[in-house]
Amino acid sequence: MSIILAICRVACALTAACWDLRFNRIPNWLTCPALLLGLALNASHGWLGLRSALLGMLAGGGIFLAVWLAKGMGGGDVKLMAALGALAGWPHIRDILFFTGLAGGVMAVFVLAFQRQPAGAQPVRWRDRRMPYGVAIAVGTILAEGIGLNWGG
Numbered sequence: 001m002s003i004i005l006a007i008c009r010v011a012c013a014l015t016a017a018c019w020d021l022r023f024n025r026i027p028n029w030l031t032c033p034a035l036l037l038g039l040a041l042n043a044s045h046g047w048l049g050l051r052s053a054l055l056g057m058l059a060g061g062g063i064f065l066a067v068w069l070a071k072g073m074g075g076g077d078v079k080l081m082a083a084l085g086a087l088a089g090w091p092h093i094r095d096i097l098f099f100t101g102l103a104g105g106v107m108a109v110f111v112l113a114f115q116r117q118p119a120g121a122q123p124v125r126w127r128d129r130r131m132p133y134g135v136a137i138a139v140g141t142i143l144a145e146g147i148g149l150n151w152g153g
Contacts, residue, residue, distance in 0.1 A: 005038070005042075005088070006145050008037060008038070008087050009084055009087045009096075009141055009145065010141060010142060010145055012030060012031075012034045012080070012087065013084060013134075013137055013138040013141035013142070014138050014142075015030055016076070016080050016137065016138065017134045017137070017139075019134065020132040020133070020134030020135060021132050021134070021135060024130070024132065025074065025076050026074070026076025026077060026079065026080050026134050027076070028076075028079070030080075030083075031076065031079035031080050031082070031083045032083075034083035034084075034087060035057065035086045035087075036086075038053050038057070038084075038085075038086030038087035038089075039053050039054070039086050041053075041087075042086070042087075042089055051090075052090045053085075053086045053087075055085075055089070055090035055093075056084075056085035056089040056090045056093040057082045057085040057086040058082075058085070059085055059090060059093050059094070059097070060081035060082055060084055060085025060086075060093045060096065060097065061079070061081055061082025061085060063081070063097060064078040064081040064082075065078050073133050074133070076134070077133045077134060077137065080134060080137055081096075081097075081100075081137065084096055084137070084141060088144075092144070095144035096137075096140055096141050096144040097140070098144070099139070099140035099141075099143035099144045099147070100136055100137050100140025100141070101140070102143075103135075103137075103139035103140045103143070104131075104133060104136035104140075107131055107135065107136050108131065111131050
């Protein structure tokens with residue numbers, strides 16, 4: 001069952017990254033079914049599986065919800081992380097969050113370093129810059145699947 005969940009996580013994250021790059025949004029038709037699938041598949045392991053999925057959903061979605069409330073990202077990113085949390089469960093969502101944060105930091109450095117502005121234009125505030133965070137989430141998910149961390153739990 002864990003290989004099925006891993007394939008679902010990576011497929012969901014890659015699809016979201018492609019949509020985020022092309023359309024600047026992550027669609028509900030992707031995140032909502034993925035969240036429900038994660039809850040259902042983990043619930044097939046009984047109460048402990050469902051509890052793990054719910055904790056993963058709350059951890060992934062909750063952290064990103066705080067950033068969304070501060071206007072730091074879009075709602076699609078929040079729903080994607082909640083869906084990945086439901087698919088990953090607790091404690092695996094910690095790996096995804098960790099590697100997503102690393103990937104997002106690297107992306108932010110590149111956006112700052114290489115985003116061009118017309119000559120004589122006013123500097124663009126960081127808040128006004130566009131960064132498709134779905135790509136960082138996909139990279140973080142893939143790294144978590146490939147590397148993973150031993151958190152002692």
